[in-house]
Amino acid sequence: MAKIYSKKQLVSSSMKPAAETISFLISYSKALSIIKINNVNFEIISN
């Protein structure tokens, strides 16, 4: 069979992150609240 010498295209136009990554980010965002007290940020992650 003929060998393909051209470089493999690394970035295809339909590249997407894993579904778990997206769902983690959305849940993380919902759980996270940041409170600023005297120039100090407190991060609170609720369950």
Add this chain to the structure above:
Amino acid sequence: MAITNLPDALLVKEYVAGNEEALSALIKRHQSKIYGFIYSKIPDKDITNDVFQDTFIKVIKTLKSNSYNEEGKFLPWVMRISHNLVVDHYRKTKKMPLYRETEEFSIFSIMSDDSLTIENKIIADQVEMDLKRLIEELPADQKEVLVMRMYQDMSFKEISESTGVSINTALGRMRYALMNLRKVIDKHQIVLTN
């Protein structure tokens, strides 16, 4: 207007105001570009997912702590964050290189399992037993020196002290012991290899 049609700046405002849907819309809109950008720098899907995740964790934290100012555009800002994380990734791996298995590269080419397989262990035991039998056949004085040197790991000085002979005699006995072993091995064509 549906949330998906809002421009980035408005979505950011919505999100800062507490509308979580706005974040989903922003991620959905830009995920391909950002993921593709990271993957073009780090051609590994798992690591790209990690960097993508870290990028948005930074975005979320910045937006939630009201530290984001709409000076530039949202996408170039996120790209900048991901670019910095890619640089961080390469800095980390330079200090501690990570080897991953690919089609051309097998991790086992630089790493091997030194423990013997069952078959090799049986062969090694057999060789050990044959060798012990051969040693038993040696004259007593040669056997004594060889056992002390090879099995008890004693120096020739210690051997000479404990047997009461000079170092040269001990060395000579060791030499004759090895010569005799070789002779017997050759004569009977014994294979002592693993």
